[in-house]
Amino acid sequence: MPPLLTEEHRARVGRSTPPRSETVTRREIRRYAVATRQRAARYLAGEEAPPLFFTRFFEDIPSLDDLQPNGQTRDPLTHDLPLQRQMAGGSQITFHRPIRPGDTLTAVRTLTGLAEKQGRRGAAIFCTLELRVSDAAGRPVVTEVHTRILR
């Protein structure tokens, strides 16, 4: 079977999205805390963000016209790879300090790896995506290495 990933695809490893800055609000934290059934009072009051609050906080807010038939939007780092059914593989996260309301944070996402595998359920592409979140002074806040599986 010919490889799915060409040299052109592999050349995308190392590419990043432009830095994206967002200011955290108490209301956003409270919504996240309720939707995830947090129990700690400081999370429910929005005084501190639960650790995984950052998960999708920095993603683009696309136009409705950019939604695909499955409801998802195109990720500029992986949208033109040869398989497109996305599954979350998992995440490895390092926390440097908690996120609090009023924090203005900047995130950069980078495609750090691509691999193809043949499994019981057919071919799959494993994408490794790194998210680095830093504060206004440039100090690290949280770093995530996420694996996305395309089938």
Next chain:
Amino acid sequence: MRPAARTRWDALAPGQALPERAFTPSIAELFLYSAVIWNAHRIHYDRDYAVNTEGHAGLLITGPLQGDWLCQTVTDWLGEDGTLERFAFSHRQPATLGETLTAGGRIVAKDAATGRVTLELALRNGAGDLVTPGEAVVRFA
């Protein structure tokens, strides 16, 4: 280490279990989580699409939501006696709306030199299958 954290620390030992917590999300709950993270993937709210187009057994319980439940096993247990430094999870099999998932964990290592505790975590379905394993490192302070 503060006195309250020190008292807890002294009693910790590898093998000890963290309190378990069961989650049975409703469809409204899955919707709210998708709304909060701005995720419109139809496998989480459009059952016809999830089953007939993507071939799933039902509406899927969102992956990062499962990760958060595992993470709460750690933060609820730790309370204000330390900080979460590292957390990891990976998805082994899908879970669908209607299932009850139980999050739990246990201590696998305790390092007196640094105050760090390593935890092994597991989110299991009603059949006892491992849906989402995880691990965490916390530091008592």
